[in-house]
Amino acid sequence: MSLKDFINDAISPWMSNEGEDNDIVLSSRIRLARNLEQVPFPTSSDKDSLNKVLEYMDQELTNQSFQDFKQMKLVRMSELEPVEKRVLVEKHLISPNLAENNETGAALISQNEQASIMVNEEDHLRIQLYYPGFELSTALKTALDLDDWVEERVKYAFDESKGYLTSCPTNVGTGLRASVMMHLPALSMTNQMSSIVPEINKLGLVVRGIYGEGSEALGQLYQISNQTTLGKSEEDIVEDLRSVVKQVIASERKAREWIQNQSGIQLEDRVFRSYGILANSRVIESKEAAKCLSDLRLGIDLGLIKEIPKNILNELMVLTQPGFLQHYAKKTLTPRERDVFRSNLIRERLKLEG
Amino acid sequence: MSLKDFINDAISPWMSNEGEDNDIVLSSRIRLARNLEQVPFPTSSDKDSLNKVLEYMDQELTNQSFQDFKQMKLVRMSELEPVEKRVLVEKHLISPNLAENNETGAALISQNEQASIMVNEEDHLRIQLYYPGFELSTALKTALDLDDWVEERVKYAFDESKGYLTSCPTNVGTGLRASVMMHLPALSMTNQMSSIVPEINKLGLVVRGIYGEGSEALGQLYQISNQTTLGKSEEDIVEDLRSVVKQVIASERKAREWIQNQSGIQLEDRVFRSYGILANSRVIESKEAAKCLSDLRLGIDLGLIKEIPKNILNELMVLTQPGFLQHYAKKTLTPRERDVFRSNLIRERLKLEG
Numbered sequence: 150m151s152l153k154d155f156i157n158d159a160i161s162p163w164m165s166n167e168g169e170d171n172d173i174v175l176s177s178r179i180r181l182a183r184n185l186e187q188v189p190f191p192t193s194s195d196k197d198s199l200n201k202v203l204e205y206m207d208q209e210l211t212n213q214s215f216q217d218f219k220q221m222k223l224v225r226m227s228e229l230e231p232v233e234k235r236v237l238v239e240k241h242l243i244s245p246n247l248a249e250n251n252e253t254g255a256a257l258i259s260q261n262e263q264a265s266i267m268v269n270e271e272d273h274l275r276i277q278l279y280y281p282g283f284e285l286s287t288a289l290k291t292a293l294d295l296d297d298w299v300e301e302r303v304k305y306a307f308d309e310s311k312g313y314l315t316s317c318p319t320n321v322g323t324g325l326r327a328s329v330m331m332h333l334p335a336l337s338m339t340n341q342m343s344s345i346v347p348e349i350n351k352l353g354l355v356v357r358g359i360y361g362e363g364s365e366a367l368g369q370l371y372q373i374s375n376q377t378t379l380g381k382s383e384e385d386i387v388e389d390l391r392s393v394v395k396q397v398i399a400s401e402r403k404a405r406e407w408i409q410n411q412s413g414i415q416l417e418d419r420v421f422r423s424y425g426i427l428a429n430s431r432v433i434e435s436k437e438a439a440k441c442l443s444d445l446r447l448g449i450d451l452g453l454i455k456e457i458p459k460n461i462l463n464e465l466m467v468l469t470q471p472g473f474l475q476h477y478a479k480k481t482l483t484p485r486e487r488d489v490f491r492s493n494l495i496r497e498r499l500k501l502e503g
Numbered sequence: 504m505s506l507k508d509f510i511n512d513a514i515s516p517w518m519s520n521e522g523e524d525n526d527i528v529l530s531s532r533i534r535l536a537r538n539l540e541q542v543p544f545p546t547s548s549d550k551d552s553l554n555k556v557l558e559y560m561d562q563e564l565t566n567q568s569f570q571d572f573k574q575m576k577l578v579r580m581s582e583l584e585p586v587e588k589r590v591l592v593e594k595h596l597i598s599p600n601l602a603e604n605n606e607t608g609a610a611l612i613s614q615n616e617q618a619s620i621m622v623n624e625e626d627h628l629r630i631q632l633y634y635p636g637f638e639l640s641t642a643l644k645t646a647l648d649l650d651d652w653v654e655e656r657v658k659y660a661f662d663e664s665k666g667y668l669t670s671c672p673t674n675v676g677t678g679l680r681a682s683v684m685m686h687l688p689a690l691s692m693t694n695q696m697s698s699i700v701p702e703i704n705k706l707g708l709v710v711r712g713i714y715g716e717g718s719e720a721l722g723q724l725y726q727i728s729n730q731t732t733l734g735k736s737e738e739d740i741v742e743d744l745r746s747v748v749k750q751v752i753a754s755e756r757k758a759r760e761w762i763q764n765q766s767g768i769q770l771e772d773r774v775f776r777s778y779g780i781l782a783n784s785r786v787i788e789s790k791e792a793a794k795c796l797s798d799l800r801l802g803i804d805l806g807l808i809k810e811i812p813k814n815i816l817n818e819l820m821v822l823t824q825p826g827f828l829q830h831y832a833k834k835t836l837t838p839r840e841r842d843v844f845r846s847n848l849i850r851e852r853l854k855l856e857g
Contacts, residue, residue, distance in 0.1 A: 414843060418785035425779030431772035489768060 168282015
């Protein structure tokens with residue numbers, strides 16, 4: 150497989166589109182947790198019942214299309230190699246939880262990979278929709294339409310007072326998790342994230358690094374999502390998230406401007422050195438790669454670097470995860486070998502833009 | 504002035520030739536200290552006497568040619584701007600001492616800048632000859648021929664038992680200082696320099712960093728030269744230096760081989776990262792630039808980098824000195840501004856090899 154094919158394989162087609170505020174918000178996601186009436190929820194169900202859910206969804210939705218989401222395809226966990234599952238997790242198309250369910254787990258994925266429905270994860274169905282940029286309202290509207298389309302085929306577990314019923318009480322009500330993936334390099338450089346995160350948490354939202362462990366956010370990529378799913382309408386939940394994200398966007402823009410004014414040449418130096426390392430290193434750890442990719446992306450957003458497309462950050466953050474690297478290498482790699490393959494892949498990728 | 508012209512201006516024509524062992528020995532130099540009979544030596548002479556020496560040398564040697572050293576040109580210190588003097592010092596054509604002698608100091612420099620004669624430095628005449636690579640014997644032979652050619656015009660202060668008489672007793676006898684400029688990155692990386700330097704000193708030779716202060720040798724560039732000028736013939740002095748340098752060359756080669764075997768990919772990573780920084784940084788201090796240039800040169804010597812000429816190291820070490828940077832910028836620069844100009848100049852220089 151050529152590198153170009155591999156990248157096309159790695160990058161979901163929707164990712165190459167651009168949405169609102171895409172200098173800071175990389176993508177918006179809506180996820181709806183749904184369960185079928187009259188079947189015990191996955192957490193308390195037996196294999197046969199869940200298999201029936203799976204077969205039914207397969208029969209009803211495989212090869213179906215809804216709006217732009219053509220040709221839903223069913224991928225059974227039992228049929229995947231470990232590295233293939235890992236790749237789907239790294240593309241955020243399935244959860245690590247689902248990957249472990251070899252008995253009854255599956256995912257229906259649209260051709261453009263923008264819509265996916267996990268089957269027999271924690272709930273019978275988890276409908277997911279991604280949009281590039283800051284497009285929460287559109288994403289919600291479309292997700293609810295998609296939800297209605299699914300509901301034409303199944304009867305959801307629904308309670309008039311509580312709303313949609315789910316395995317975990319934290320999802321009861323709307324079953325909605327709305328989130329955005331944000332790139333916040335300037336707020337990180339100016340050490341503002343440590344005060345912003347608790348502020349956002351106080352508002353009932355959750356901020357976490359998308360890559361990395363603990364408080365460390367690799368690539369300065371953060372996910373902000375709602376925590377509450379009950380007691381508010383879907384539109385209100387999304388609107389509350391939207392208004393906070395708007396504020397974070399404004400703060401990040403202000404911080405970028407401040408840094409440029411304060412230390413334009415140092416910032417430029419940082420951006421180009423990171424580019425130089427990405428384009429030349431022969432061994433690179435994921436942490437350093439993420440830092441350099443974040444700098445590079447900031448340089449693109451600030452107009453310092455023109456010949457490289459914006460989505461190099463999301464693209465290479467995905468491509469250089471362990472699963473993808475091993476998929477590309479076609480073999481199991483030690484961490485040290487991964488560092489070599491990671492640097493090769495980044496170099497070759499940047500050369501394509503030469 | 505275009506960058507190409509500027510570089511040509513900066514790089515003495517002889518530098519672009521290649522001599523023996525030029526993967527390690529960058530250049531060989533012979534310097535002869537001579538004084539005129541019947542004129543008090545510069546350290547104890549008056550301005551009028553020294554001016555007579557200067558006028559006489561001007562009259563006898565200006566526009567004269569000897570072998571490959573065409574069209575000797577007299578440059579008077581009194582006629583130079585401070586930045587021009589600095590540039591000549593950075594090209595090693597004059598000493599900082601001579602630069603300060605605005606009254607009677609001058610230098611006769613051949614068109615190819617390979618031969619130069621400082622007039623009224625510590626001694627009346629200091630004849631200097633440079634060769635690329637490890638060419639001490641040729642350099643000595645030619646220097647002695649040049650010395651004879653000068654002697655056809657003047658009578659040297661010479662004592663049958665002591666030899667040539669000089670201002671400083673350390674130069675009495677042959678008046679000879681032979682030296683080589685060596686690039687020793689592998690001995691430095693393997694921490695062997697700290698034991699090699701005292702070993703060489705014990706043999707009556709002197710090792711010092713060419714750039715940098717104290718024990719630090721910027722760019723891993725070292726000069727090894729003789730200390731004793733008395734009691735041995737010129738040929739023996741040079742032969743003793745030669746045999747020690749041969750050993751250092753062998754050790755450096757062995758260390759390079761060892762590093763390549765031990766950590767090929769790490770070494771490659773180091774070389775290419777340094778290249779990436781040189782080709783991309785926007786601010787770079789002299790210390791980091793020297794380190795990266797040394798890595799780059801090692802990469803060229805090991806065949807890892809093919810499109811860049813070997814003498815990029817000597818060339819850019821000279822070009823990025825404060826004098827040259829200010830000559831290029833055509834104004835006085837603060838240290839911080841120099842770091843920006845240095846990175847610009849290195850980037851532009853590397854682009855010429857694109």
